[in-house]
Amino acid sequence: xxxxxxxxxxxxxxxxxxxxxxxxxxxxxxxxxxxxxxxxxxxxxxxxxxxxxxxxxxxxxxxxxxxxxxxxxxxxxxxxxxxxxxxxxxxxxxxxxxxxx
Amino acid sequence: xxxxxxxxxxxxxxxxxxxxxxxxxxxxxxxxxxxxxxxxxxxxxxxxxxxxxxxxxxxxxxxxxxxxxxxxxxxxxxxxxxxxxxxxxxxxxxxxxxxxxxxxxxxxxxxxxxxxxxxxxxxxxxxxxxxxxxxxxxxxxxxxxxxxxxxxxxxxxxxxxxxxxxxxxxxxxxxxxxxxxxxxxxxxxxxxxxxxxxxxxxxxxxxxxxxxxxxxxxxxxxxxxxxxxxxxxxxxxxxxxxxxxxxxxxxxxxxxxxxxxxxxxxxxxxxxxxxxxxxxxxxxxxxxxxxxxxxxxxxxxxxxxxxxxxxxxxxxxxxxxxxxxxxxxxxxxxxxxxxxxxxxxxxxxxxxxxxxxxxxxxxxxxxxxxxxxxxxxxxxxxxxxxxxxxxxxxxxxxxxxxxxxxxxxxxxxxxxxxxxxxxxxxxxxxxxxxxxxxxxxxxxxxxxxxxxxxxxxxxxxxxxxxxxxxxxxxxxxxxxxxxxxxxxxxxxxxxxxxxxxxxxxxxxxxxxxxxxxxxxxxxxxxxxxxxxxxxx
Numbered sequence: 001x002x003x004x005x006x007x008x009x010x011x012x013x014x015x016x017x018x019x020x021x022x023x024x025x026x027x028x029x030x031x032x033x034x035x036x037x038x039x040x041x042x043x044x045x046x047x048x049x050x051x052x053x054x055x056x057x058x059x060x061x062x063x064x065x066x067x068x069x070x071x072x073x074x075x076x077x078x079x080x081x082x083x084x085x086x087x088x089x090x091x092x093x094x095x096x097x098x099x100x101x
Numbered sequence: 102x103x104x105x106x107x108x109x110x111x112x113x114x115x116x117x118x119x120x121x122x123x124x125x126x127x128x129x130x131x132x133x134x135x136x137x138x139x140x141x142x143x144x145x146x147x148x149x150x151x152x153x154x155x156x157x158x159x160x161x162x163x164x165x166x167x168x169x170x171x172x173x174x175x176x177x178x179x180x181x182x183x184x185x186x187x188x189x190x191x192x193x194x195x196x197x198x199x200x201x202x203x204x205x206x207x208x209x210x211x212x213x214x215x216x217x218x219x220x221x222x223x224x225x226x227x228x229x230x231x232x233x234x235x236x237x238x239x240x241x242x243x244x245x246x247x248x249x250x251x252x253x254x255x256x257x258x259x260x261x262x263x264x265x266x267x268x269x270x271x272x273x274x275x276x277x278x279x280x281x282x283x284x285x286x287x288x289x290x291x292x293x294x295x296x297x298x299x300x301x302x303x304x305x306x307x308x309x310x311x312x313x314x315x316x317x318x319x320x321x322x323x324x325x326x327x328x329x330x331x332x333x334x335x336x337x338x339x340x341x342x343x344x345x346x347x348x349x350x351x352x353x354x355x356x357x358x359x360x361x362x363x364x365x366x367x368x369x370x371x372x373x374x375x376x377x378x379x380x381x382x383x384x385x386x387x388x389x390x391x392x393x394x395x396x397x398x399x400x401x402x403x404x405x406x407x408x409x410x411x412x413x414x415x416x417x418x419x420x421x422x423x424x425x426x427x428x429x430x431x432x433x434x435x436x437x438x439x440x441x442x443x444x445x446x447x448x449x450x451x452x453x454x455x456x457x458x459x460x461x462x463x464x465x466x467x468x469x470x471x472x473x474x475x476x477x478x479x480x481x482x483x484x485x486x487x488x489x490x491x492x493x494x495x496x497x498x499x500x501x502x503x504x505x506x507x508x509x510x511x512x513x514x515x516x517x518x519x520x521x522x523x524x525x526x527x528x529x530x531x532x533x534x535x536x537x538x539x540x541x542x543x544x545x546x547x548x549x550x551x552x553x554x555x556x557x558x559x560x561x562x563x564x565x566x567x568x569x570x571x572x573x574x575x576x577x578x579x580x581x582x583x584x585x586x587x588x589x590x591x592x593x594x595x596x597x598x599x600x601x602x603x604x605x606x607x608x609x610x611x612x613x614x615x616x617x618x619x620x621x622x623x624x625x626x627x628x629x630x631x632x633x634x635x636x637x
Contacts, residue, residue, distance in 0.1 A: 051184075052238050055217045067182065
């Protein structure tokens with residue numbers, strides 16, 4: 001079972017809520033919220049969000065993660081906030097050398 | 102009085118377009134400013150591309166020193182994955198950080214590679230591939246985005262990047278979309294200027310820079326409407342309309358430049374520069390298709406030939422090559438069209454088998470020779486006019502992350518990394534593509550008047566800006582203070598100061614292979630190369 005750091009979850013939820021306010025997205029944002037399907041993000045948004053997340057949490061194999069998402073069937077090509085948080089928690093500080101990017 | 106400097110970036114600007122516009126009275130301010138100042142061709146770096154070009158301007162260093170080679174950066178020396186290039190990839194001080202470190206205030210608007218924003222003394226709104234939905238994250242200091250959001254003309258969606266619109270510049274759009282697309286860029290430059298005007302009035306800075314990137318976008322898509330030599334003898338009403346709209350863009354840009362220079366005041370040294378030049382482009386070289394035909398690359402079984410209508414790689418496809426190639430049978434590939442580079446597979450993905458150095462050097466040398474001999478299948482003329490190894494073109498502490506080979510094509514032909522039935526395709530109408538020769542214009546205190554000088558390098562801009570601010574110039578900058586643009590006696594009156602450079606973060610070169618390159622691995626690699634017909 002994936003262990004989720006509540007602080008990371010709170011940070012990323014806060015980040016997404018702050019950004020979504022600029023998009024005039026009025027719905028609630030929680031772990032089940034889909035970044036593309038619900039928030040209307042595009043693929044480059046995910047790439048840049050990954051840059052900011054690595055800036056905060058250190059280097060992650062984000063390119064591989066994006067590649068894996070890109071290979072999914074079109075209807076499954078999305079990420080929930082909870083999945084993103086789980087990915088960060090799982091890989092943080094364990095997979096790549098180097099500090100924050 | 103504290104000295105001030107202003108850097109006006111015109112992305113991709115070239116005198117071959119600007120000179121006729123000035124001559125026709127479309128850009129009277131620029132024409133008169135040049136008469137009062139200095140102009141020169143400005144040579145960009147390899148590749149002549151926005152991220153390495155502007156980074157070289159901001160650092161005074163070449164890509165092998167600052168570490169930015171493309172829109173995407175290699176994740177690791179041997180790996181096949183790339184990440185989105187960001188400010189974290191710049192392994193050098195910049196004019197912004199250097200001025201800040203000396204207590205000077207800076208404003209940097211719409212420069213690429215400024216995300217995440219550097220912690221400078223002043224204001225940053227990043228440009229480049231900064232999506233509008235996350236522009237807030239790119240603004241520095243905290244609170245700046247909300248202040249800008251309160252401006253009446255602020256519109257993040259039009260200010261920052263919209264990928265669908267960006268794609269049109271590269272991949273083209275329907276005729277009926279041109280007018281709206283150009284109008285958007287006219288509005289967009291105005292929005293950037295509104296932000297700059299607000300900051301110049303409310304939060305004055307000593308070093309101010311802004312990039313207007315609509316120049317690049319219009320030249321990509323609308324080259325045939327901008328280049329007088331491409332104009333038809335009897336243009337259609339639609340062609341006349343688009344040509345007039347393009348002129349409107351440059352007329353407005355000229356007015357914006359005039360207002361900024363007036364706001365900066367007569368005591369400010371003004372430098373206008375482009376990150377690269379531009380020229381017409383009619384051919385597309387399908388580099389990976391050519392590599393396949395030469396036996397260096399094998400497509401994955403499920404990769405498809407691309408439709409001709411979209412010959413250039415789209416956005417959001419930075420990992421396309423991962424799945425399009427058969428990594429068991431590929432030894433060289435191009436990962437992006439923009440880098441103009443070829444990577445040699447020295448370690449097969451998922452394997453610890455590393456190519457021996459002598460094998461690598463042989464493959465690279467043979468591949469370079471083959472590239473030099475590529476001929477256009479229809480005209481027979483040479484297609485590649487320059488091939489360089491990374492040591493030749495990217496010498497420096499970051500060279501290990503650069504492509505193994507870099508190429509420049511004849512006549513500014515574009516590169517595609519997609520699969521095609523033929524390795525060259527011809528466009529029906531010319532588009533604009535990057536060239537090395539950009540523009541340099543300067544004026545103000547200490548700058549010569551009415552002079553046209555020989556070409557300068559883009560790495561000379563940072564030393565000149567620091568010199569104009571009376572700040573010391575790091576000794577590790579590649580560029581120099583271009584004395585030929587300065588007024589007589591200026592250097593004697595105010596000699597440049599120097600300071601120690603920063604200790605470079607060296608990207609280690611490929612790991613020693615002895616520890617893992619055993620006889621079995623060697624046999625496997627040779628078998629793979631033999632299967633490709635590469636070795637006997």
